[in-house]
Amino acid sequence: MHPVTPHTGSIPTLRAQELGVREALRKSDWPRAGTLLRELTATQVERLLDRSDPKDVPVVFRLLDKDVAVDVFAAIEPRQQRDLIEGLQDDDVQELFGQLQASGQARLLDEMPAEVAQQLLASLPGSQRASAGTVLGYPAGSVGRRMRPVLIELRSEWTVAEALDAIREADIPERRQRFIARLPVVAHAHQLQGMIELSRLVTADQGATIESLMDTDVLAVLATEDDETAARLCAEHDLLALPVTDETHRIVGLLTVDQAFDILEEEESEDSQRAGGSTPLAQPYLSTPVKRLFRARIVWLLVLAIGAILTVQVLEVFEETLETMVVLSLFVPLLIGTGGNTGNQAATTVTRALALGDVRPRDVVRVLRRELLVGLSLGATLGALGLLVAGLVYSWDLGAVIGLTLLSVCTLAASVGSLMPLLAKKIGVDPAVFSNPFISTVVDALGLIVYFLIARLILGI
Amino acid sequence: MHPVTPHTGSIPTLRAQELGVREALRKSDWPRAGTLLRELTATQVERLLDRSDPKDVPVVFRLLDKDVAVDVFAAIEPRQQRDLIEGLQDDDVQELFGQLQASGQARLLDEMPAEVAQQLLASLPGSQRASAGTVLGYPAGSVGRRMRPVLIELRSEWTVAEALDAIREADIPERRQRFIARLPVVAHAHQLQGMIELSRLVTADQGATIESLMDTDVLAVLATEDDETAARLCAEHDLLALPVTDETHRIVGLLTVDQAFDILEEEESEDSQRAGGSTPLAQPYLSTPVKRLFRARIVWLLVLAIGAILTVQVLEVFEETLETMVVLSLFVPLLIGTGGNTGNQAATTVTRALALGDVRPRDVVRVLRRELLVGLSLGATLGALGLLVAGLVYSWDLGAVIGLTLLSVCTLAASVGSLMPLLAKKIGVDPAVFSNPFISTVVDALGLIVYFLIARLILGI
Numbered sequence: 001m002h003p004v005t006p007h008t009g010s011i012p013t014l015r016a017q018e019l020g021v022r023e024a025l026r027k028s029d030w031p032r033a034g035t036l037l038r039e040l041t042a043t044q045v046e047r048l049l050d051r052s053d054p055k056d057v058p059v060v061f062r063l064l065d066k067d068v069a070v071d072v073f074a075a076i077e078p079r080q081q082r083d084l085i086e087g088l089q090d091d092d093v094q095e096l097f098g099q100l101q102a103s104g105q106a107r108l109l110d111e112m113p114a115e116v117a118q119q120l121l122a123s124l125p126g127s128q129r130a131s132a133g134t135v136l137g138y139p140a141g142s143v144g145r146r147m148r149p150v151l152i153e154l155r156s157e158w159t160v161a162e163a164l165d166a167i168r169e170a171d172i173p174e175r176r177q178r179f180i181a182r183l184p185v186v187a188h189a190h191q192l193q194g195m196i197e198l199s200r201l202v203t204a205d206q207g208a209t210i211e212s213l214m215d216t217d218v219l220a221v222l223a224t225e226d227d228e229t230a231a232r233l234c235a236e237h238d239l240l241a242l243p244v245t246d247e248t249h250r251i252v253g254l255l256t257v258d259q260a261f262d263i264l265e266e267e268e269s270e271d272s273q274r275a276g277g278s279t280p281l282a283q284p285y286l287s288t289p290v291k292r293l294f295r296a297r298i299v300w301l302l303v304l305a306i307g308a309i310l311t312v313q314v315l316e317v318f319e320e321t322l323e324t325m326v327v328l329s330l331f332v333p334l335l336i337g338t339g340g341n342t343g344n345q346a347a348t349t350v351t352r353a354l355a356l357g358d359v360r361p362r363d364v365v366r367v368l369r370r371e372l373l374v375g376l377s378l379g380a381t382l383g384a385l386g387l388l389v390a391g392l393v394y395s396w397d398l399g400a401v402i403g404l405t406l407l408s409v410c411t412l413a414a415s416v417g418s419l420m421p422l423l424a425k426k427i428g429v430d431p432a433v434f435s436n437p438f439i440s441t442v443v444d445a446l447g448l449i450v451y452f453l454i455a456r457l458i459l460g461i
Numbered sequence: 462m463h464p465v466t467p468h469t470g471s472i473p474t475l476r477a478q479e480l481g482v483r484e485a486l487r488k489s490d491w492p493r494a495g496t497l498l499r500e501l502t503a504t505q506v507e508r509l510l511d512r513s514d515p516k517d518v519p520v521v522f523r524l525l526d527k528d529v530a531v532d533v534f535a536a537i538e539p540r541q542q543r544d545l546i547e548g549l550q551d552d553d554v555q556e557l558f559g560q561l562q563a564s565g566q567a568r569l570l571d572e573m574p575a576e577v578a579q580q581l582l583a584s585l586p587g588s589q590r591a592s593a594g595t596v597l598g599y600p601a602g603s604v605g606r607r608m609r610p611v612l613i614e615l616r617s618e619w620t621v622a623e624a625l626d627a628i629r630e631a632d633i634p635e636r637r638q639r640f641i642a643r644l645p646v647v648a649h650a651h652q653l654q655g656m657i658e659l660s661r662l663v664t665a666d667q668g669a670t671i672e673s674l675m676d677t678d679v680l681a682v683l684a685t686e687d688d689e690t691a692a693r694l695c696a697e698h699d700l701l702a703l704p705v706t707d708e709t710h711r712i713v714g715l716l717t718v719d720q721a722f723d724i725l726e727e728e729e730s731e732d733s734q735r736a737g738g739s740t741p742l743a744q745p746y747l748s749t750p751v752k753r754l755f756r757a758r759i760v761w762l763l764v765l766a767i768g769a770i771l772t773v774q775v776l777e778v779f780e781e782t783l784e785t786m787v788v789l790s791l792f793v794p795l796l797i798g799t800g801g802n803t804g805n806q807a808a809t810t811v812t813r814a815l816a817l818g819d820v821r822p823r824d825v826v827r828v829l830r831r832e833l834l835v836g837l838s839l840g841a842t843l844g845a846l847g848l849l850v851a852g853l854v855y856s857w858d859l860g861a862v863i864g865l866t867l868l869s870v871c872t873l874a875a876s877v878g879s880l881m882p883l884l885a886k887k888i889g890v891d892p893a894v895f896s897n898p899f900i901s902t903v904v905d906a907l908g909l910i911v912y913f914l915i916a917r918l919i920l921g922i
Contacts, residue, residue, distance in 0.1 A: 041678075043698060050819055168664055177660040178701060181642040198659055199638040203629055217502075235726065237504060238719035240639060240701070257718050258699035264722075265696065268729045269813055275736065276809025276897065277802050285814035286824065290831055294838045297806045304802050305843055309850075311794035322787050329783060329790040333772035333905055336794055340801075341738050341765050341898045345758045348737025352730055353746035358511055363747065370751055377755045382766055389770075436737065436897065437802045444794055 018048055025056055034063040042071035049076060050284035057287060058087040070099045078104075079283045082111040094123040102131035103146050103259075110140060134252075143230040144223030146263060147244045147253030148179055153186045156193055156211040160204050167198075179256050182241040185214045190250040192243055194218055220245050223252050228267045231260040232357060271355060274432035275348060277304065300437070307441040311336075314445055318452040324461050327394065331402055332448070339409040339447040340440035342378060346371050346417030347439050351431045354421055361426040367418050375414025376407075383407035401455045408454070409447045416443055479509055486517055495524040503532035510537060511745035518748060519548040531560045539565075540744045543572040555584040563592035564607050564720075571601055595713075604691040605684030607724060608705045608714030609640055614647045617654055617672040621665050628659075640717050643702040646675045651711040653704055655679055681706050684713050689728045693818060695721040732816060735893035736809060738765065761898070768902040772797075775906055779913040785922050788855065792863055793909070800870040800908040801901035803839060807832050807878030808900050812892045815882055822887040828879050836875025837868075844868035862916045869915070870908040877904055 017036055024033035037045065037060065045068060049057055061084055064072060073081060073096045085093050097105060097120050105124075109117040109132070121129060131149070138144025152170045154163050172180060183201075185194040194214035204213055220243040221230045234242045234255055242255040270280040279296040281288050315322065315332075322329055350367060353359035359367060383406040391399025417439050421431035455461070478497055485494035498506065498521065506529060510518055522545055525533060534542060534557045546554050558566060558581050566585075570578040570593075582590060592610070599605025613631045615624050633641060644662075646655040655675035665674055681704040682691045695703045695716055703716040731741040740757040742749050776783065776793075783790055811828060814820035820828060844867040852860025878900050882892035916922070 047818075051824075164663060172660075172664060174661070177664060178642075178658050178699070180660050181639075181658075181701060197639050197642075198663060199633075199641050200635070202625060202659060202663060203633060203638060235719075235722040238639070238722075240642060240718070257701070257722075258696075261696040261699075261718075261722070261725075264725070265817070269817070272733065272736065272809055272813045275733065276805045278806045278810065281810070284817070284819040285810060286820060286827065286831075290834050290838075293810075293831065293835045297803075297835065298839055298842055301799065301802055301806075301839060301843060302846075305795065305799055305846070308795040308798045311798070312791050315791040315794070319787060319791070322790060326780060326784050326787065326790075329787075329793070330773050330776040330780070332790070332793055333776070333797055333909070334766065334769040337769045337772070337797075337898075337902065337905060338762065338766055340901070341762055342758075344737045344898060345739045345762075348733055349739065349742070349746060349754075352733045356726070356730070356745070357508075358745040359747060363512075366747065370747075370754065373751050374754045374758065377751075378759055378762060381759055382762060385763075385766070437798075437805060440801070441798065444798060448794070 017044075018051065021048065021060070022052075022056075025059060030063060033060070037063050038065060038068075040068075042068050042075060045072045046075045049080070049287060051286045054083070054287055054289045058084055062088075070096060074100055074104060077283045078107040078111045080287065081108050085112075094120070098124055098128065102128070102135045102149070105132040106135040106145055109136065138223050141227055142223060143221055143225050143227045143244055143255055144253070146227050146259050147223065147255050148259060150184060150251055150254055151176060151180055153184055153190065153251070154196065154210050154214075156185050156187070156209070156214065158210050159206065160201050160208050160210070160213070161206040163201055163210055164206075167201075179241070179254070179258075182239065182254075184243050184251050184254070185210055186251060190252075192218070192220060192245055192249055192251045195241075195243060197240065218243065220251075221255070222247065227255075227263045228355075230255050231263040231267075234260040235264065236357075267355070270430075271351065271432040274430065275351065275436055277301070277437035304437050304441055307438075308444070310441070310445040311448060314448045314452075318448075321452055321456060321461055325455070325459065327398065328401075328452075328455055331390070332451075335402070335405055335409060335451055336440075336444045336447050338382060338406060339413040339443045340436075342375065342410045343413035343417035343439045343443045344436040346375070346414045347421055347434070347436055350418045351421040354425055354431050359422075361422050364419070364422050367422060368415060371414040371418040372411065375411040378414065379407035379410030382410060397459055401451075401458050404454050404458075405447070405451045408450045409443070412446060412450070413439075413443045416446075478505075479512065482509065482521070483513075483517070486520060491524060494521070498524050499526060499529075501529075503529050503536060506533045507536045510541070510748060512747045515544070515748055515750040519545055523549075531557060535561055535565055538744045539568040539572045541748065542569050546573075555581070559585055559589065563589070563596045563610070566593040567596040567606055570597065599684050602688055603685050604682055604688045604705055604716055605714070607688050607691075607720050608684065608716050609720065611645060611712055611715055612637060612641055613644060614651065614712070615644055615657065615671050615675075617646050617648070617670070617675065619671050620667065621662050621669050621671070621674070622667040624662055624671055625667075628662075640702070640715070640719075643700065643715075645704050645712050645715070646671055647712060651713075653679070653681060653706055653710055653712045656702075656704060658701065679704065681712075682716070683708065688716075688724045689816075691716050692721040692724040692728075696725065697818075728816070731891075732812065732893040735891065736812065736896045738762070738896050738898035761896075765898050765902050768899075769905070771902070771906040772909055775909045775913075779909075782913055782917060782922055786916070786920065788859065789862075789913075789916055792851070793912075796863075796866055796870060796912055797901075797905045797908050799843060799867060800874040800904045801897075803836065803871045804874035804878035804900045804904045805897040807836070807875045808882055808895070808897055811879045812882040815886055815892050820883075822883050825880070825883050828883060829876060832875040832879040833872065836872040839875065840868035840871030843871060858920055862912075862919050865915050865919070866908070866912045869911045870904070873907060873911070874900075874904045877907075 020036045021033050049060060135145055151172050152167055180198060182195055182197050184192055185196055187193050194216045195218045196214040200213055219233055219237060223244050223246055230242060240257055243251050244253040244255055246252050273280045277300045281296055383403040386406045387399045387403030390402040420434040420439055424431040424434045481497045482494050510521060513521060596606055612633050613628055641659060643656055643658050645653055646657060648654050655677045656679045657675040661674055680694060680698060684705050684707055691703060701718055704712050705714040705716055707713050734741045738761045742757055844864040847867045848860045848864030851863040881895040881900055885892040885895045
């Protein structure tokens with residue numbers, strides 16, 4: 001038997017296959033493309049679809065073997081699933097849909113127009129429809145939407161041997177076996193009493209009772225809890241599975257590590273895209289149609305451009321001052337740029353700290369005190385430099401204006417930048433929505449006012 | 462027995478305890494603080510330290526019970542560990558250090574001055590020093606630095622029953638048991654042959670051989686592989702543990718899910734802080750001293766401010782044009798702001814896609830084609846609007862200047878914004894280092910040149 005060859009590159013590149021498939025598609029050589037695709041695992045095909053031009057996605061999908069197609073369909077993002085479905089026959093759609101887990105069905109239904117969603121739901125057999133219905137009963141963004149079903153429940157009065165027998169008898173399908181690495185222990189009516197890791201069962205004395213071995217000081221979340229919060233708990237406490245319960249302490253599902261990973265990855269992508277001033281794409285970049293990229297960006301650009309009209313108006317107010325001293329206009333980009341950068345730094349740091357739970361809205365006074373100090377220090381350093389450079393090159397009066405403006409703008413920007421995400425969180429909006437570009441726009445207008453007021457005062461115009 | 466009470470808030474707030482401890486510390490009431498602290502688990506104390514003022518951290522730490530202190534020390538960031546160590550006795554330091562896993566020891570040593578690191582390493586007993594040395598032998602940022610030791614290796618010729626016996630006999634300490642959810646199967650000399658999940662062993666026929674059950678189509682990484690790449694593989698393929706090997710296919714460790722979570726969380730924090738234009742903090746916000754926040758930000762601000770002097774010079778070149786038509790200066794913040802925002806959007810999207818492996822440097826042509834299209838569409842939309850508004854309020858000549866400038870700047874910004882991260886990755890720099898503020902600065906200067914050239918052309922000045 002040969003040893004395993006370790007993977008040495010980055011995420012498996014499969015460059016040859018990918019290029020081959022793309023080449024075959026361009027030549028409309030379907031048999032060749034099909035042959036190449038059949039050499040790939042479902043995960044590899046998923047990767048390839050994530051990197052395919054949007055128009056190629058349905059073509060590739062139709063060339064797949066049925067069982068691979070089902071796995072691939074389950075693995076891609078709901079938005080990609082929706083795009084795919086549009087080009088398929090109703091029968092195929094219903095079959096693919098029926099193969100998804102209840103949580104996957106719920107996420108796809110959220111993406112579909114209401115009437116199509118109704119039809120799809122109606123196409124499911126009774127029991128599946130009921131599970132999908134339960135999941136759909138939890139609000140979007142809740143952990144109830146993302147949890148996995150409980151495959152087996154243990155009883156505290158059982159011995160280890162009895163528990164292991166029960167696990168064997170449960171006849172769990174192979175591809176779901178890895179989700180039983182941490183198991184719930186329940187009393188009557190599915191009341192959660194504790195959790196136990198499978199490894200503990202394997203290593204413990206076979207005659208010991210579950211009660212004597214299980215963790216009873218267990219973290220659990222309500223099914224209505226925010227999915228990101230639940231996923232972070234999972235990560236922070238190194239849990240293989242986090243139990244999800246209803247208000248009556250009944251276990252209704254498990255958030256497994258793999259789901260926690262997916263949730264956190266989605267959240268990070270959303271936060272990062274919002275921080276860059278666009279609407280989250282919710283699908284891989286290369287497989288996103290250009291017109292969808294456009295739509296994700298134009299709304300915020302328009303809002304920001306309209307906000308920036310404020311700066312035109314501020315400058316108009318000070319037009320006379322500008323006419324008297326055109327040299328003042330030379331520093332406008334530098335000053336508002338520095339303000340924007342300082343605001344960005346503070347906003348990004350606080351937004352991330354909020355996401356990690358390191359900072360909470362009630363810490364507003366502590367955060368503000370720190371950012372005022374940081375902003376003042378940054379402003380003093382940059383201001384001294386500005387004073388010196390502008391003073392030497394132009395005049396000491398102008399130097400004083402630039403220096404004082406930098407001091408004020410940095411202090412202002414750090415404070416505004418740190419407060420906005422806290423405010424957003426407080427009123428229940430994603431802190432990343434008050435994103436860096438938005439803060440820059442506010443700081444730009446305020447900074448210009450400060451600049452011209454200081455200029456008028458010192459230069460006496 | 463009472464059912465488990467699900468946790469309903471966000472990450473456990475422990476507000477009462479936290480306020481109590483902070484109050485006791487302020488009053489220098491050490492016994493009271495100690496009593497409150499002893500009610501908390503190690504994870505809860507870690508959370509509290511993450512949210513404590515830097516000056517309180519060593520005080521809290523000294524009040525902990527010894528066993529809790531060891532767990533807390535292992536859980537906090539290396540930078541926090543270093544800060545703590547500075548205030549402790551040599552004996553205590555050596556003991557705490559000795560309790561860390563080899564990977565934790567290596568990370569802490571990286572934070573320490575060379576001579577202190579030497580002393581600490583020398584304080585370890587022989588076998589521990591050897592493991593720490595092995596880990597230190599892998600480059601910083603490699604998965605070899607973060608992997609966990611292999612606790613047990615299975616043999617392909619064993620039966621399931623024999624494997625389970627071997628696991629029991631290995632006598633794995635309880636707190637490490639959860640790391641055996643996925644086990645390596647090896648031949649002579651630790652050659653990796655396959656992997657098997659513990660759940661598969663439990664559910665399979667006790668007489669079956671490991672060979673017939675194990676996964677042989679196994680993903681593995683070299684110990685020198687980048688830790689983020691390895692962690693993403695773990696996440697993408699839903700692995701409970703990813704085997705780490707050397708060049709001769711010998712297994713040298715396992716990247717377990719909990720470690721993968723930690724690595725990804727650190728990387729996301731770094732990327733987000735870099736995207737905001739600051740040096741990553743590598744420790745929680747509230748426990749970071751203000752002067753460290755200052756240092757993390759001032760360098761980039763200075764670099765960006767010096768870069769922005771370019772805009773002053775560009776404007777100086779066009780000072781005559783500005784004197785002739787002061788109205789042109791009114792639009793400067795709006796135009797460069799829009800350019801900066803468009804560049805941000807493209808840069809953030811591409812940086813994130815690179816981090817996820819959705820895009821690779823060799824996709825440069827595909828990315829550029831897409832971003833040119835998106836930039837043109839965004840520019841056309843905003844340009845049309847700019848033409849209309851500036852045309853109606855000022856003059857159609859000026860409207861044409863604003864409209865054309867927006868069209869050009871958006872196209873330029875989207876292209877530059879998308880190319881920079883790809884270029885960074887290509888030359889082996891973290892793409893997030895070419896962060897949004899940096900791109901804005903470049904786009905600002907280029908945008909101003911375009912603006913004044915178009916103005917001169919159309920307005921004939």
